Amino acid sequence: MVKKKNEKWTSDCIPDLKEKTIVITGANSGLGFEITKILSTKNPHIIMACRNFEKAEKAKASILKENPEVSLEIMQIDLSKLASVKNFSKQFSGKFDKLDILFNNAGVMFAPKVITEDGFELHMAANHFGHFALTGLLMDKLAKAENARVISISSMGHRFGKVNLKNVNYEKGLYNRIMAYSNSKIANLYFSYELDRKLKESKSSIISVAAHPGWTRTNLQTAGGAIDNSKGSIRFWNFMNIFFSQEVDMGVLPQLRAAFDPNVKGGEYFSPEKFLHLRGYPIIKPSSRRSRNKKNAQQFWEVSEELTGVKYKLK
Numbered sequence: 001m002v003k004k005k006n007e008k009w010t011s012d013c014i015p016d017l018k019e020k021t022i023v024i025t026g027a028n029s030g031l032g033f034e035i036t037k038i039l040s041t042k043n044p045h046i047i048m049a050c051r052n053f054e055k056a057e058k059a060k061a062s063i064l065k066e067n068p069e070v071s072l073e074i075m076q077i078d079l080s081k082l083a084s085v086k087n088f089s090k091q092f093s094g095k096f097d098k099l100d101i102l103f104n105n106a107g108v109m110f111a112p113k114v115i116t117e118d119g120f121e122l123h124m125a126a127n128h129f130g131h132f133a134l135t136g137l138l139m140d141k142l143a144k145a146e147n148a149r150v151i152s153i154s155s156m157g158h159r160f161g162k163v164n165l166k167n168v169n170y171e172k173g174l175y176n177r178i179m180a181y182s183n184s185k186i187a188n189l190y191f192s193y194e195l196d197r198k199l200k201e202s203k204s205s206i207i208s209v210a211a212h213p214g215w216t217r218t219n220l221q222t223a224g225g226a227i228d229n230s231k232g233s234i235r236f237w238n239f240m241n242i243f244f245s246q247e248v249d250m251g252v253l254p255q256l257r258a259a260f261d262p263n264v265k266g267g268e269y270f271s272p273e274k275f276l277h278l279r280g281y282p283i284i285k286p287s288s289r290r291s292r293n294k295k296n297a298q299q300f301w302e303v304s305e306e307l308t309g310v311k312y313k314l315k
């Protein structure tokens with residue numbers, strides 16, 4: 001459906017998606033689940049890319065209960081493990097000719113310090129390096145679709161973030177959960193914007209675009225490891241959610257607009273419109289100046305290729 005001037009962008013603007021293949025990471029919970037639910041009514045084939053098969057099965061069953069005709073498939077991926085990302089990509093590539101839309105949505109917030117089997121700090125691993133590697137490994141399938149899109153999910157938290165190229169994985173200094181999350185969220189923007197520049201340089205038809213959901217009531221604040229999982233912490237987040245959060249059907253709109261607004265050219269950042277950009281209908285709103293620094297993004301891209309071993313083939 002084409003949006004009229006000054007009309008709010010809603011999920012009614014999503015076209016029919018017959019013949020489209022869509023991958024959604026973190027599709028079993030929160031924003032990823034809601035996106036899966038909404039898109040499944042538009043006739044695409046959706047791959048729910050989830051780390052926990054049981055949770056994904058439950059999520060899939062609840063959608064099928066409402067609409068038994070939808071085309072959903074679960075494929076296992078743990079984005080904090082490069083071996084799992086490679087395995088997912090290999091399976092996907094063996095099975096599908098093309099990929100139309102990749103929602104790099106999964107994420108973890110405010111977790112305690114964990115160094116993964118690849119030597120990465122957990123937030124950087126799951127939120128950035130995993131998606132960086134996944135996108136790179138699926139590039140040839142994205143190139144085979146007509147105007148494919150890669151949607152990266154950041155956060156208002158990116159404004160506090162900074163990627164220290166000499167200490168990306170917290171090898172040195174004190175660990176801080178809030179900063180670790182914020183750093184991974186500015187990393188998502190460096191990735192999205194640098195990918196956009198590289199795609200345009202190589203005259204690719206693939207579009208890279210970013211979004212954030214404002215403050216949306218999901219499992220992120222309570223079950224995602226946020227601060228800690230104590231009763232006090234969960235009560236605190238539930239209390240804060242009452243005042244600041246929006247419902248998940250609104251929180252998904254920036255991601256969905258990034259994926260389906262026909263005017264998107266690449267390099268945009270969609271954000272909720274109202275109250276400190278924490279809630280409301282999606283609009284384009286520039287991210288922080290630091291996140292738009294080309295030199296930082298280029299250098300971080302090189303570090304990401306080196307550490308993941310995934311070299312992008314764009315020409």
Ligand SMILES: NC(=O)c1ccc[n+]([C@@H]2O[C@H](COP(=O)([O-])OP(=O)(O)OC[C@H]3O[C@@H](n4cnc5c(N)ncnc54)[C@H](OP(=O)(O)O)[C@@H]3O)[C@@H](O)[C@H]2O)c1
Pocket residue numbers: 025026027028029030031032049050051052055077078079080081105106107108109126153154155156212213214215216217218219220221223224
């Ligand atoms: N909600 C907000 O207010 C808000 C604000 C700003 C940005 N965001 C961003 O929105 C995205 C989605 O978050 P949400 O709010 O929907 O939270 P959520 O309900 O906690 O969902 C997060 C999803 O990511 C998955 N995940 C976490 N680590 C993973 C890993 N290593 N491998 C594969 N999947 C993994 C989770 O799987 P499990 O179920 O197995 O844990 C879950 O499916 C995140 O990138 C987050 O940073 C959210």
